[in-house]
Amino acid sequence: MDVETIGSVGEFPFIDRIVARLGPSRPDTVVGAGPDDTAVLRLPGGRLQLATADSQVAGVHFLPDRTPPAWIGRKAAAINLSDIAAMGGAATHALAVLAAPPDTPADFALAIVDGLAAELARWGADLVGGNLTRGPALMLDVALLGEVNAADLLLRSGARPGDAVMVTGDLGAAAAGLAVLLAEADGRTVAAPPHDRDAVVRRQQWPSPRLDVAPLLGRAGATAAIDVSDGLAADAGHIARRSGVGLRIEAARLPVSEATRRVAVALGVDPLQWAVAGGEDYELLFTARPAAADDLAARVAAATGVPVTRIGMVTDGPDTVLARADGSVQPLAGGWRHFG
Ligand SMILES: [Mg+2]
Structure with a gap:
């Protein structure tokens, strides 16, 4: 056995x-x-x-x-x-x-x-x-x-159905940087503009924590939060499970930088895959009372320069899903796992 x-x-x-x-x-x-x-x-x-x-x-x-x-x-x-x-x-x-x-x-x-x-x-x-x-x-x-x-204080367990799902900054850049480093370690040249290559590698090797944003959230109507370390899919799942809710994430709303998109083209990868399943972006994924969400995003951007994007909503659950632009809905899955 x-x-x-x-x-x-x-x-x-x-x-x-x-x-x-x-x-x-x-x-x-x-x-x-x-x-x-x-x-x-x-x-x-x-x-x-x-x-x-x-x-x-x-x-x-x-x-x-x-x-x-x-x-x-x-x-x-x-x-x-x-x-x-x-x-x-x-x-x-x-x-x-x-x-x-x-x-x-x-x-x-x-x-x-x-x-x-x-x-x-x-x-x-x-x-x-x-x-x-x-x-x-x-x-x-x-x-x-x-x-x-x-x-x-923001816990993973505070999300309520109807809340907006928000994320700081952009997603997938760290996974793009890792893909570049692995390709280069393989002896391959990544045909992306050098400043794009450097930007995503820097996101992989030198992520910036959102400690400037963090203290603004709780009092502005945020209800639950997690940092995106294992990937949006896995980390959204943590909020859903701890809060006893579901999440519906709109694929078309996910913030992906131009640098990440150009590196994806160079490597022949769908950048949505990095945004959903790639880890180590260290952005904050949080939920907020729907009436407070837009004002909260504006307040954070004005105070810190960090953009905040509304990417979906909290549902009764239990499923956490990704809604594609073509109308299809699929389970949100595929985060980074350390052990298989
Ligand atoms: Mg964490």
Whole structure:
């Protein structure tokens, strides 16, 4: 009989099994392991602390010979900062664990740390400690703390039927960048304009968290949020499941940049595939009360310069679907999975 593995169980079902093994939580644990982008912990005085951790592993999340080391550090910070943003919060303190083979050049490792510290500092967070260990491959693991006012807290579970579905920025660029890097690693030349090629590669290697947008959402009528790390399909599914609703996403409304579209043409790919199933865009996907949605989008754009697009609506469910321009409707599926 085959041995059951993490790969055969699958990433999210395995996380569910981990969570099921945990004991009862303390009374000040508001949101514990599993249901949301970060944990939510009650501090004295009614403030809420946010806590999250995420890793970057050589060969899994980045190609060490094709990624500037500072960008490795920046991305490790950004993916954690993005989870704090998804809760409507602000980042405060980080711990980092760097595992590296002993023959790693010191300058390379220090450049990773410089990138990590710079991205944290950009958003007002301090690197306050961590650990350095020998490892078989480079790995940077970051634990990040943040804070949020109770009035600004956004959970995945707050979406209600009739709410508008919104997304910041544009989708699919990080997947386009990954496709470019993989094609180039294969020795192929991608026949896209160089500035388009560079733009999507930068989105893959140096995503920008939406911490400037995050604190504006809760008070402006947003009801639920998640960051787009695993891909729109998977992350929309998380909101739907946690809120007990369905989502109807209009394919024609999905924001896809001109650079992403031109790279898609060069690689012969439908950019909609990247926008729906490609991960690592680190945009915020959120729902909002329908009467507040347009005003919220205008307010965010005016305050931050980040565009917000209405891409669909929350339904009674249970299905989360993609409505195509030709009138066809299909299940929204196909997110990034770490284990098969
Ligand atoms: Mg997340």
